[in-house]
Amino acid sequence: MFSKRLILGFLAPATFIYFVFFLLPVACTLYISLFDWTGFGDHMTFIGLKNYVRMWSDPVFWISLQNTFAILVVGGVCVFALALLFTALIDSGVWGKKLFRFIFFLPNILAIVAVTAMWSYIYNPKGGLLNGLLKGIGLTGASKFLWTAPEHIFWSMLAAIVWVNTGFFLILLLAGTDKVPKDMYEAAELDGASIFQKFFFITIPMIWDVLVISLVIWIIAAMKMFEFPYAFGLIQIPQQLYTLGIYLFIMGFGHREPIYQLGYAAAIGVVLLALTFILIFATRRLLRRATLEF
Amino acid sequence: MSVAGVLPRVPGISSGTALRHALARAPVYLILGLWSVLTIGAIVWVVLGGLKTKREVLLSGWSLPASPQWGNFPRVLSEGNLGHYFVNSALTVTLSTLAIIAVSVPAAYVLTRAEFRGREALTNVFVIGIGIPIPLLFIPVFMILAWLRLADTLTGLSIVFVAVSLPFTVYLLTGFFSSLPRALEDAAAIDGCNSVQIFWHAMLPLARPGILTAFIINFIWLWNEYQLSLTIINTGDKRPIGLGLYALQNALQYTSDWPGLFAGVTIAIIPTLLLYAVLAEKMIAGLTAGAVK
Numbered sequence: 001m002f003s004k005r006l007i008l009g010f011l012a013p014a015t016f017i018y019f020v021f022f023l024l025p026v027a028c029t030l031y032i033s034l035f036d037w038t039g040f041g042d043h044m045t046f047i048g049l050k051n052y053v054r055m056w057s058d059p060v061f062w063i064s065l066q067n068t069f070a071i072l073v074v075g076g077v078c079v080f081a082l083a084l085l086f087t088a089l090i091d092s093g094v095w096g097k098k099l100f101r102f103i104f105f106l107p108n109i110l111a112i113v114a115v116t117a118m119w120s121y122i123y124n125p126k127g128g129l130l131n132g133l134l135k136g137i138g139l140t141g142a143s144k145f146l147w148t149a150p151e152h153i154f155w156s157m158l159a160a161i162v163w164v165n166t167g168f169f170l171i172l173l174l175a176g177t178d179k180v181p182k183d184m185y186e187a188a189e190l191d192g193a194s195i196f197q198k199f200f201f202i203t204i205p206m207i208w209d210v211l212v213i214s215l216v217i218w219i220i221a222a223m224k225m226f227e228f229p230y231a232f233g234l235i236q237i238p239q240q241l242y243t244l245g246i247y248l249f250i251m252g253f254g255h256r257e258p259i260y261q262l263g264y265a266a267a268i269g270v271v272l273l274a275l276t277f278i279l280i281f282a283t284r285r286l287l288r289r290a291t292l293e294f
Numbered sequence: 295m296s297v298a299g300v301l302p303r304v305p306g307i308s309s310g311t312a313l314r315h316a317l318a319r320a321p322v323y324l325i326l327g328l329w330s331v332l333t334i335g336a337i338v339w340v341v342l343g344g345l346k347t348k349r350e351v352l353l354s355g356w357s358l359p360a361s362p363q364w365g366n367f368p369r370v371l372s373e374g375n376l377g378h379y380f381v382n383s384a385l386t387v388t389l390s391t392l393a394i395i396a397v398s399v400p401a402a403y404v405l406t407r408a409e410f411r412g413r414e415a416l417t418n419v420f421v422i423g424i425g426i427p428i429p430l431l432f433i434p435v436f437m438i439l440a441w442l443r444l445a446d447t448l449t450g451l452s453i454v455f456v457a458v459s460l461p462f463t464v465y466l467l468t469g470f471f472s473s474l475p476r477a478l479e480d481a482a483a484i485d486g487c488n489s490v491q492i493f494w495h496a497m498l499p500l501a502r503p504g505i506l507t508a509f510i511i512n513f514i515w516l517w518n519e520y521q522l523s524l525t526i527i528n529t530g531d532k533r534p535i536g537l538g539l540y541a542l543q544n545a546l547q548y549t550s551d552w553p554g555l556f557a558g559v560t561i562a563i564i565p566t567l568l569l570y571a572v573l574a575e576k577m578i579a580g581l582t583a584g585a586v587k
Contacts, residue, residue, distance in 0.1 A: 002408040006489050010400035014460055015416070017397060021457030022423055025434035032433065086329070089322045102574050103330045106337070109570045109577075111518040113539035114559040118340050120543075121355060121552065129339065129355040136356070163332075168581075175582035195322075213585045224427030227521050235544040245429035252433045253525070262433055269430040276427055 026273070033267035038260045051267035061268065063239055064247040067229075071158060071243065072222040072279075078162045079218065083169040088199040090170075091177050101174060104167040116231040119160040123147035154240045157232045164228075165221070169214050176210030177203055212287045216280050223276040244272045337563075344557035351552040366557040370542070376558050378531065379538030384565075386448045386534055387516045390455035394463055394512050395505055397456065402467035403493060403501075407479075417468060423461030431458070432525045439526060446528045454522055459512050466511070469583055470504030471497075507580030510573050514566045535562045 033052075036045040055061045090100050107115060122129045125146055135143035147156045180203060188198050204211070226245035233241040237255070252265035343351060345362040371377035405417050435454055436445060444450030474497070482496045498505075520536035527533055533541065542558050545551070570577065 002404070002410070002489055004410075007404050007408050007410055010404040010493075011416070014397040014401035014420075014464065017453065017457050018420065018423070018460045021435065021438065021454055022426070022431070022460065023419075025431045025438060026426060028434035028437065029430055086326065089326055092319075092322055094319065094322055094326065098575075100326050100330065101578065103333055105574070105578065106333055106570070109514050109518070109566045110337070111520075111536050111539060111559070111562050111566070113520060113536060113543055114340070114563050117539070117543050117555050117559050118336050120546075121340065121343065121351075121556075122336070124355070127352045127355045132354055132356045167333075171578050172582055172585045175578075175586045179586060210585050217585070220425050220427070224429055226429050227519070231520070231540055231543065234547065245427065248429050249432055249525075265433055269427075269433070272427050273430055276425060280425055 029266045029269045029273075031266075032263055033270045035263045037263045039262055044263075047263070051264045052271070054264065055267060055271065060239060060242065060247060064242040064244050064268075067154065067241070068223060068225065068243045068245075070154070071161065071225055072219065075158050075161055075165070075222060076215075076218050078158075079165045079169055080215075082162065082166040083173055083214075084199075084204075086166070086170050087173040087177060088195060088203070090174065091199075091203070092195045101171060104170050106167065107164040108168050112227045113231050115160065115164060116228065119156075119232065120148075120234075123156055150238055150240055153233075153238060157229055157241060160232070161225075161228055165218070169218065172210060172214045172217070173207060176207035180206045208287075208289065212284065215283055215287070219279045219283060220276060223272060223279070244268060244275075248272065340556050341560045342556075344553055344560045346553050346556075348550060348553060351556075352550065363553060366553045367561065370554045370557045371561065374538075374542055374554060374558055375530070375533075376535070376538055376542070376561060379533050379535045380561065382448060382532060382538075383517060383535040386452050386455070387513060390452040390459075390516055391509055391513045393452065393456050394459045395509055398460060398463040398467055398508070399498075399501065399505060400493070402464050402471055403497060405464070406468050406471040417464075420461050420464040423458075424465060426461075428458060428521060432521075435522075436525055445526060446532065448527075448532055448534075451523060451526045451534070454526065455516050458522070459516070463508050463512060465584055466508055466580060467501075467504055470507075471501065474500050503576070504580075506573070507576050510569055510577050511580055514569060514577070517566055538562075 032044075034046060034048060036047045036050070037043075086100075086104065090097055094100070125131065125148070128147075130147065131143040131145065134140075134145075146152065184202050184206070185198055188202060193201070224245055225243045226249065229241040229243055230237060230246050230249070237246065242250075248265045248268040251259055251261045251268060254260065339355070342359060343355075344366055345359040345364065346357075347359075347363055350357050350359060371380075401420075405413060405420075431454075439445040439447075439450040439454070442450070444453070478496045478500065479492050482492045487495065518536055520534070520540050523534045523537040524540070527537060530541075539555075539558055539562055542555050546555060
């Protein structure tokens with residue numbers, strides 16, 4: 001019932017746009033990464049893998065990589081710990097399940113710059129909400145803490161990232177627990193199981209596949225982190241907030257003054273892509289298990 | 295699992311146990327309540343901040359506006375140019391989202407229903423895009439747009455918006471189409487409809503909820519994004535709202551105009567908040583559909 005012409009006609013627009021404006025750029029990145037190139041029209045010099053060699057001894061690249069991994073691992077542990085905790089609590093039969101889900105997900109629909117502005121206000125040394133609160137409850141010493149000082153700014157930012165993402169992963173996990181047969185919980189209740197026993201011995205094994213997919217989604221989100229730290233760092237973004245995505249952008253387009261090391265920026269992109277896919281495959285492989293029948 | 299030795303306790307058999315149950319739940323409500331207050335409170339406080347004076351914000355963030363400064367809103371709309379950015383976004387994001395739907399729906403339909411060689415491979419090629427980090431695209435996308443003379447234009451930005459939204463949208467819609475029953479299509483085919491008619495009259499009406507979900511999710515994320523705009527748009531006048539807010543936030547260190555920024559934030563989040571308030575269930579269902587099979 002599908003003619004060749006129809007299949008072609010229905011697929012062509014999406015495939016064309018996707019190939020030209022998504023896959024072709026990815027291929028371009030691989031190609032550019034082998035050149036020394038300052039930009040449009042200028043001569044491109046083939047330098048093989050020199051951009052990658054340079055990365056090896058570039059301390060700023062290592063800072064960016066370390067920050068990206070800190071977001072991935074430390075941020076990930078916090079996001080999943082909180083999301084799992086909230087899943088257990090919301091599923092323990094509280095009133096207003098949908099309302100909580102609605103509120104917890106809310107930060108995800110706000111413009112990222114709206115959220116960074118909000119958190120800058122919370123951390124602001126002058127009249128900021130957090131220090132105002134600490135002062136109000138009598139912790140005068142703690143209320144002088146500089147949340148956005150260079151040595152603290154990364155962790156302050158990570159707290160905000162955790163706040164946004166917890167709600168996102170919460171809705172994924174809740175969608176998983178909705179599919180768990182209710183009679184399993186009833187049987188456990190008869191045996192006197194507590195909320196947390198039920199959660200660890202029934203819920204977690206039953207939503208394992210959802211957990212693995214959620215982890216993969218987190219890996220993708222964490223590795224490409226750009227917008228949140230970049231806006232949080234304001235115009236003079238400190239190196240403490242550099243991620244691989246930010247370092248790529250700065251090497252490509254410069255920041256306050258132009259840099260235009262396009263070959264090097266592209267090489268950072270290739271490493272970012274490779275790391276992302278290695279992590280996705282490793283996670284899927286390590287956490288794979290026989291599907292549970294019920 | 296053994297029931298032996300443990301007498302089944304029936305909840306709510308006396309008022310004493312009911313009270314105990316309520317008390318046991320108290321910490322649960324406390325924790326969930328605290329996080330809710332933090333979230334709602336942060337948003338309300340920013341909106342309130344848009345009604346304060348500069349002095350009030352810097353003196354103490356916790357103060358309430360002595361007299362609401364409604365003037366902050368028109369000021370940021372005209373002086374901060376936010377009204378202009380709002381219109382840029384409204385046009386660019388609406389048109390891009392419609393274009394995403396227009397190209398992904400037929401593609402997803404064919405990818406789920408037609409039989410042809412390479413169907414699965416092509417579906418996978420689309421889906422793999424979900425894992426490709428967007429920053430990777432910054433440089434080559436700018437080059438390609440420059441080559442097409444579309445750099446620094448909202449048209450160029452819209453095309454890129456469509457391209458980067460395709461992987462998720464195709465994934466979402468192929469999942470949705472495969473969950474639809476084939477009976478109606480078969481009936482339409484027996485009635486002598488050709489495949490275009492089947493698509494138009496039988497499939498599209500059935501697919502409406504999935505299309506609506508795809509529309510909201512893409513609209514909200516494109517409205518909120520600023521990384522692609524930052525890369526592609528150089529002219530101040532052409533900024534979409536996300537990038538406009540970014541510029542406003544960066545001007546803060548010279549102007550200290552927190553109330554202006556908060557008023558801007560409030561204006562920028564109104565459309566997505568409204569969409570979310572009305573269609574939250576649909577959006578959440580769409581986002582989770584792929585993770586839960």
